[in-house]
Amino acid sequence: MPPRKPPTMQDIARKVGVSPMTVSRALRDGTSVNAQTREAIRLAVDELGYVFDSTAANLRQQRTGFVAVTIPSINNANFADTVRGLSDGLKDFGLQLLLGYTDYDVDQEEALVEQLLRRRPEAIVVTGGQHTARCRRLLEGANIPVVEIWDLPGQPVGYVVGFSNAVAAGMLVDHLVATGRKRIAFIGGEAGRDSRGADRRAGFVAAMQRHGLDASRLIAAGVPPVSMLEGAAATRALLEQAPDTEAVLCVSDLLAFGALTECQRMGISVPQQIAIAGFGNYEIAEICVPPLTTVNPFPERIGRQTAAAVLGALGLAPAEASHRLEISPELLVRASSEA
């Protein structure tokens, strides 16, 4: 079976005895084509197994129907929820996601953004507000709507749908302090890769200092992405070094759950001996025993709002007045940090 070329509108047209233009019209709706002709064309399409070639249409129309998206990791429920919200919000408008992941690396982000822009997306959504200089130039020069999400960049490229990771981390510190904890540690990934994680750590430090507390219990759990296993290992290291720690704030619920399990293995009771808080409102934080105090950044809402921003920018839906939408994360106090 030699890979014969797929049929084109020409082939349909020849078979039905009309011009390719009529085929083109018949395949879209809202166009005026004789009902019988249209039916004949439908039939021919079926018989020949014709599949519309959007690459050709894209070139001709200078519209691809792509919205490019970069996320740090494909294996992260928070970002997955954002992508789902975004995808669902765009699909009714014929827009399709072109997704890539950066592995928490700005150089990979730069390469990815360039690769994505070659596909001529109609808009581009990037997770985070930190980019290489060239990446920034690429985004600015693309002449398409740019949305930075999951962050509040100081100098946004275009649209922003995000929240302050630092403020959200501060909410957790305030809560832990309010329940009487003073010796509080922060567990996160190594600095320099995950800028949202770095912001959360900065927010932890700032809040601790605001309360006049020692902010030096900072544990690096490894190169992002860090997850449950790293959280457990870091917790063990922490409790060996500083057994008097009263509370642990983790950069994500996944680490926090790892911390919880390590406490269980070490026979340390949570929250009596140590309080644990996470970040992200992952499903596990709600269901584990005890459930984890966390912050909900509304990942899916970020996606939906980003979709709204894109649609507005493309003139496909009424546009919002502001180019900047700040989501208010919600503190969720659960048993893992009870007083």
Added chain:
Amino acid sequence: MPPRKPPTMQDIARKVGVSPMTVSRALRDGTSVNAQTREAIRLAVDELGYVFDSTAANLRQQRTGFVAVTIPSINNANFADTVRGLSDGLKDFGLQLLLGYTDYDVDQEEALVEQLLRRRPEAIVVTGGQHTARCRRLLEGANIPVVEIWDLPGQPVGYVVGFSNAVAAGMLVDHLVATGRKRIAFIGGEAGRDSRGADRRAGFVAAMQRHGLDASRLIAAGVPPVSMLEGAAATRALLEQAPDTEAVLCVSDLLAFGALTECQRMGISVPQQIAIAGFGNYEIAEICVPPLTTVNPFPERIGRQTAAAVLGALGLAPAEASHRLEISPELLVRASSEA
């Protein structure tokens, strides 16, 4: 700032004083262009902020560099691992994933496959071996390599990289029976949506019958995707209806973890009073307390092997002899099912 048209090779050519063809050559490597000319073109590219338009090249070359992939859900660590393995395996060959999700629905799969094929991918990878008749026809007629993964379809469309979900579930049953459990329940999503889940249930039933045991403790935990919360709720229902249950086999580790937490809340000891087993070797199964017995289907390996199959089929790498690669899942016995 009117959205001016992005510069084309024409613009570069004019600026440098060469023909567009020379620009085209200069932008690729392995082509013979005068070194100075090439440098001048590089410079002009930078100055004008030119970004290569692959939509045009795709049409001309009749090659898009896309590999289409469908997965049931974007928010699933197993499929995410497969996608990562696939993406990593393809990217060195200039192939980019075009990803879509089906929401565990064959009709959505059909619509998605059609939409993806319009983009003229060079290969298509679909998760699962069950399709609507039309979807199957689309796949067969696309004249590109088709790979079905995570399953072993009876009548494959093309390539297969998967495993028997039924056999893997049987391994878990055998283990539970070997540790002395007889009254074993199965918790999964409602039938008819998730075919891998359905296969696992079928494997459970077959194995139970093989052991001469009652296979009627089948709990439906809701419409897929089902996860931890559904697992917990289903476990509560199960233990109210059938408190003498000795073991629970769950369709995934996520449900199994939900089951574990429900036991913890109900004061039921695992594995002493009840054994729990999951499926998928998610991170949580390894780290929770007690860790969960499960089966590792090697999701990332599925992705890497799928990449190899695609590359072979496209002649970009040495091809395997067989079109069918069966992965052997590994039983991981952990404390949640100790005798």
Added chain:
DNA sequence: CTGAAAGCGCTAACAC
């Protein structure tokens, strides 16, 4: 309601 001509931005093929 239908068709002819032109062209989207790039590159294969063929000159020179």
Added chain:
DNA sequence: GTGTTAGCGCTTTCAG
């Protein structure tokens, strides 16, 4: 090492 011509499969535009 470089240029010219043609055309990928559609759709815009204009004419009928």
